[in-house]
Amino acid sequence: GAGVSQTPSNKVTEKGKYVELRCDPISGHTALYWYRQSLGQGPEFLIYFQGTGAADDSGLPNDRFFAVRPEGSVSTLKIQRTERGDSAVYLCASSPYWESGELFFGEGSRLTVL
Amino acid sequence: DQQVKQNSPSLSVQEGRISILNCDYTNSMFDYFLWYKKYPAEGPTFLISISSIKDKNEDGRFTVFLNKSAKHLSLHIVPSQPGDSAVYFCAARLDNYGQNFVFGPGTRLSVLP
Numbered sequence: 001g002a003g004v005s006q007t008p009s010n011k012v013t014e015k016g017k018y019v020e021l022r023c024d025p026i027s028g029h030t031a032l033y034w035y036r037q038s039l040g041q042g043p044e045f046l047i048y049f050q051g052t053g054a055a056d057d058s059g060l061p062n063d064r065f066f067a068v069r070p071e072g073s074v075s076t077l078k079i080q081r082t083e084r085g086d087s088a089v090y091l092c093a094s095s096p097y098w099e100s101g102e103l104f105f106g107e108g109s110r111l112t113v114l
Numbered sequence: 115d116q117q118v119k120q121n122s123p124s125l126s127v128q129e130g131r132i133s134i135l136n137c138d139y140t141n142s143m144f145d146y147f148l149w150y151k152k153y154p155a156e157g158p159t160f161l162i163s164i165s166s167i168k169d170k171n172e173d174g175r176f177t178v179f180l181n182k183s184a185k186h187l188s189l190h191i192v193p194s195q196p197g198d199s200a201v202y203f204c205a206a207r208l209d210n211y212g213q214n215f216v217f218g219p220g221t222r223l224s225v226l227p
Binding site for chain 1: 118120123146148150155156157158159160163203205207214215216217218219220
C-alpha cells in the first residue's frame, strides 16, 4: 500500500506480557517516528529514527520500552512486562527527510493491557 | 507541564460559517507549527503548517495565523463543511531539537448541516 502500515491494529494482552508492534513506513521515507496517544490526549512523542539509528529516544517512558529499525525501513516497538498504564493507541509516522515538517501517520495499534 | 495547549475540547459550528480553532504554546523555541486532522479509527493527517518567520499561511479553505508575541496560533476554516467534523491537533517543533513534535490535546470540531 501507499501509506504507513501498522500491525496489529488491535492487541489485547495480560499484565506482565511482552508485546511487539510493527510499523512499515512509506517507501523511501528515511525518518520514522513512534507516538503514543491516550484517550482524550494528543499524540505523545516516544522515539524518532533517522535511517537505522534512533536519533532521539527521549520520549520513551522507561526501559521497558525499546524500538528498532535494523534495515532503515520497518520498525518494531517492543514493550516488556506490560502494565495497565501502557494501554493506548501507538501511532507510527514517517516523513521523506528529516527536516520535513509533515508526518504521515498510520492508523495506529490499539494496545489494551488487562 | 503542557507546552502546547488547546483550551477548547470541542467546538460546534453551522455549515457555511467560519470555524476558528485556537492553540497556545509556552516554549518560545518552537520554530514550526502544524495542524493535523483526525477522523475516528484513523491516524492524524497533515492539514497545514506555518514557519515561525511567517504570520499567515493559506491553503484553500484553511488559513493558519501565528502571533509569536502572544505565543498563539489559530486555524480558520471557511466555509465550514460537514466533512470537516474531526479532531484537530495543533503541533509544534523545537528549533534544532531533532524532530520531536509536541502535540496539543486536540479540539473536536462538529460542523452542523
